[in-house]
Amino acid sequence: MSERSRVFVLLAYIAFAGASYAQQMEVADEARIDAVMHAAFPKANSEWLARLKGDQTILACSKSRDAPPAEVARTIAAREGATIQYPADGKLIGDWEKGESLAQSGYGLRFTDYPPTRENGGNCYACHQLTNEEVSYGTVGPSLLEYGKIRKFSEAEAKAAYDKIYNSHATFPCSLMPRFGTNAVLTVEQIKDLVALLMSPESPVNRP
Amino acid sequence: MSAKPRIRLPDSVTIGEIIEIKTLMAHPMETGARRNADGTLVPRLLLHTFEAKFQGKEVFRAALHTGTAANPFISFFMKVPGPGEFEFIWIEDGGGRTIERKTLKTT
Amino acid sequence: MKNIRNKACAAALVLTSAFAGTGLTQQSGSDSIERELDTYRSMMKSDPWSNPAMLDVDRGEALWKTPAGPNNVSLEQCDLGLGPGKVDGAFAMLPRYFTDADRVMDVEARLLWCMENLQGFDRVKLLTRPHPSAGMPVKDLGAIATYLAYRSNGRSFSATFSHPKEKAALALGETLFFHRTGPMDFACSTCHGESGKRIRLQSLPFLSKPQEARKILGEWPAYRVSTAHVMTMQHRIYDCFWQMRLPEVELGSDVSIALISYLVKQADGGEIKIPGMKR
Numbered sequence: 001m002s003e004r005s006r007v008f009v010l011l012a013y014i015a016f017a018g019a020s021y022a023q024q025m026e027v028a029d030e031a032r033i034d035a036v037m038h039a040a041f042p043k044a045n046s047e048w049l050a051r052l053k054g055d056q057t058i059l060a061c062s063k064s065r066d067a068p069p070a071e072v073a074r075t076i077a078a079r080e081g082a083t084i085q086y087p088a089d090g091k092l093i094g095d096w097e098k099g100e101s102l103a104q105s106g107y108g109l110r111f112t113d114y115p116p117t118r119e120n121g122g123n124c125y126a127c128h129q130l131t132n133e134e135v136s137y138g139t140v141g142p143s144l145l146e147y148g149k150i151r152k153f154s155e156a157e158a159k160a161a162y163d164k165i166y167n168s169h170a171t172f173p174c175s176l177m178p179r180f181g182t183n184a185v186l187t188v189e190q191i192k193d194l195v196a197l198l199m200s201p202e203s204p205v206n207r208p
Numbered sequence: 209m210s211a212k213p214r215i216r217l218p219d220s221v222t223i224g225e226i227i228e229i230k231t232l233m234a235h236p237m238e239t240g241a242r243r244n245a246d247g248t249l250v251p252r253l254l255l256h257t258f259e260a261k262f263q264g265k266e267v268f269r270a271a272l273h274t275g276t277a278a279n280p281f282i283s284f285f286m287k288v289p290g291p292g293e294f295e296f297i298w299i300e301d302g303g304g305r306t307i308e309r310k311t312l313k314t315t
Numbered sequence: 316m317k318n319i320r321n322k323a324c325a326a327a328l329v330l331t332s333a334f335a336g337t338g339l340t341q342q343s344g345s346d347s348i349e350r351e352l353d354t355y356r357s358m359m360k361s362d363p364w365s366n367p368a369m370l371d372v373d374r375g376e377a378l379w380k381t382p383a384g385p386n387n388v389s390l391e392q393c394d395l396g397l398g399p400g401k402v403d404g405a406f407a408m409l410p411r412y413f414t415d416a417d418r419v420m421d422v423e424a425r426l427l428w429c430m431e432n433l434q435g436f437d438r439v440k441l442l443t444r445p446h447p448s449a450g451m452p453v454k455d456l457g458a459i460a461t462y463l464a465y466r467s468n469g470r471s472f473s474a475t476f477s478h479p480k481e482k483a484a485l486a487l488g489e490t491l492f493f494h495r496t497g498p499m500d501f502a503c504s505t506c507h508g509e510s511g512k513r514i515r516l517q518s519l520p521f522l523s524k525p526q527e528a529r530k531i532l533g534e535w536p537a538y539r540v541s542t543a544h545v546m547t548m549q550h551r552i553y554d555c556f557w558q559m560r561l562p563e564v565e566l567g568s569d570v571s572i573a574l575i576s577y578l579v580k581q582a583d584g585g586e587i588k589i590p591g592m593k594r
Binding site: 029032033036037039040041042043044048049051052054058061062065066109110111112125126127135136137138139140176178179183184185 | 563
């Protein structure tokens with residue numbers, strides 16, 4: 001074997017061994033993560049501990065730091081899209097006034113929210129701008145000002161909005177946005193009210 | 209009112225100099241408008257008066273109200289007439305007092 | 316009469332008058348909000364002596380030096396990594412591995428260990444409700460931690476992470492930082508993984524970026540105006556987990572120490588300027 005090909009074989013071997021080692025590190029990390037997470041919450045009951053168990057999608061997103069390879073992304077979009085449930089009558093637009101209250105409320109699922117005294121909120125303003133009136137808005141997500149107006153209040157866009165709220169990964173694999181519907185944070189009725197907030201011509205989102 | 213207040217006086221000053229005296233006092237300054245987790249009102253407990261005396265003579269006084277935040281920081285200025293003893297008094301609702309004394313040296 | 320609340324009220328007045336009657340566009344609204352928030356923040360920091368956390372520094376110093384617990388000894392024999400009782404600069408070198416405990420520890424976990432093993436305090440009691448509720452002062456362990464951190468003021472974060480267990484804590488911390496979990500699928504990186512973002516009006520440091528971590532980590536422990544008490548780093552993580560819809564993370568748990576290790580590593584070289592002042 002020539003010197004060059006010897007070096008090539010050596011480098012290939014190192015790269016291969018390195019890749020296998022990295023995969024072993026990740027597997028060890030998963031078991032270790034489970035163990036340390038369980039140990040970190042001695043007061044948590046089984047219901048709370050169940051929250052820590054990641055599903056396939058979220059484990060893939062964690063591993064790839066929310067930048068999954070194309071193949072994985074396609075799988076996630078399909079898997080998550082299949083979980084979306086729609087209202088029986090097919091009507092996706094609810095009450096925008098209720099939607100605004102939901103967007104303002106961060107109530108629910110925190111360990112101080114038990115026993116619950118009201119419904120869970122969507123906490124949309126934590127990350128998004130929605131109306132002009134509310135100046136206390138976050139910027140982790142894009143501005144939703146004039147959302148429906150920009151999209152010409154189309155039915156297709158209302159469904160797209162419903163999908164994004166119910167399970168954002170169906171549209172944006174490894175999206176930062178919580179899977180409000182699939183993870184049972186919000187009900188179908190609540191999601192309809194948020195769709196109304198975004199897509200109703202009367203909603204303050206579309207009357208800035 | 210058991211925590212010891214902090215008082216800052218300049219180390220050594222000259223007669224006629226204008227100095228800033230700073231004080232920091234631990235106190236919840238409960239307005240009586242806040243509610244506990246169970247919905248009951250937290251009772252009002254405020255520091256309502258701060259007095260500063262130098263050589264027995266009042267040099268500064270403040271009336272505090274619900275707008276003053278917890279752990280109040282109060283500072284004021286004085287023209288130094290000579291060396292002497294400061295006495296600082298914080299009075300809370302119910303009459304409880306905290307008194308601190310500190311010496312001011314002049315060069 | 317100067318007063319932090321008066322300054323905050325003045326800032327709030329400036330903030331609200333800036334927005335009164337204006338029709339905001341998305342771009343200009345966001346920029347002017349950030350400017351006003353910066354003004355508010357610098358007003359709060361303008362006089363370090365006026366920070367009420369200094370009262371807890373004093374209290375922490377007294378607690379460090381006063382005999383206490385069933386064994387009636389002070390903490391002055393507690394080894395923070397530079398030798399028993401050596402306080403100056405010790406916080407700047409944490410977290411680190413301690414042979415006697417066979418664990419990597421941050422300042423609060425180490426204090427817990429010393430309070431238990433030197434002073435004889437009951438560990439279970441120390442771990443029950445270790446953090447203050449709004450309006451209550453920081454508890455004893457947190458006050459001592461604030462004092463110890465203050466004694467590293469002006470120094471840079473310089474933990475070496477050379478011991479194998481220190482390296483393991485770092486690796487675990489990095490994985491945890493990006494680990495999404497809970498009903499909201501949040502990881503630390505969800506909020507702290509980008510520059511220039513905020514939740515409502517609270518700006519978020521990009522903590523896995525050394526440039527930003529260096530500027531911010533040295534401000535903890537900090538006095539929080541909204542809750543009128545000092546918040547330590549363990550409490551900060553506990554509060555983050557609360558918002559992430561996760562359970563109550565235990566003070567000094569491997570998870571908390573691993574995350575703190577990762578953050579300190581990102582902040583390596585950053586200046587310690589305690590106590591900070593936060594909203």
